[in-house]
Amino acid sequence: MNPLSTSAPPAPPAPPSRFDRLDALRAVAILWMAAFHFCFDLNYYHFIRQSFTTDPFWLVQRTCIVTLFLFCAGFGQAVAWEQGQRWPRFWRRWAQVAGCALLVSAGSYLMFPRSFIYFGVLHGIALMLIVTRVTANAGRWLWPMGAIAIALPRLVQLPFFDTRLTNWVGLITHKPVTEDYVPVLPWIGVMWWGLAAGQWVLANRREWVTGALPKGLHPFAVLGRWSLSFYMVHQPVLIGLLLLATTLRR
16 A cells, blocks of 8 residues: 555445345344243143144144244345355354254254254254355245255155165154254245345345335344344243242242
């Protein structure tokens, strides 16, 4: 640089823009998940009696929650791809997700040693983030890829994939004993569809995500930006409150 130059230094690059509508949708998913977990905790501590493993009311809700959560994650990858997110930034965010997944495994082992979470939603997202990142340039092929991924576990089930070392793939003959299970198949299909939908919306209907939110919904957008932090703290808080309630009612 010329020390005598009077020209101003180049401005730093602008931070990536946020899409409030996408953040708000992510908040809907995380709040729905928190409500589901609260009901699960109420059942675990015998405040209510429900069957979360057989009742379609709860099974369908869980599927819808995970679907919305992963669709938003895929859409978010479309945003990151369009904004030119570089690998170092990607790996920093990935490390946060993977680290939280390990904490979930450790915490669930303390509560459920026989059915602890070893490949739940965060574990699945951590792996599927890498897959969606390296396939983000597949374009329209993402749609049939997603359809195949969703259909494959219904068409192929092999005993080889029933062990704890292999059931993360998803081609199982029976569900493993674990409190949360989000295998790559079929769920990568949902993330691929979220990625494909995000790329299409950003290219053709950008106003769907860039439009302003009503003022009353701004807290949802803020929560959506901190969804991982909320996810990590909501269960300890809920369990703590229920333990207190259990103690007080004795």
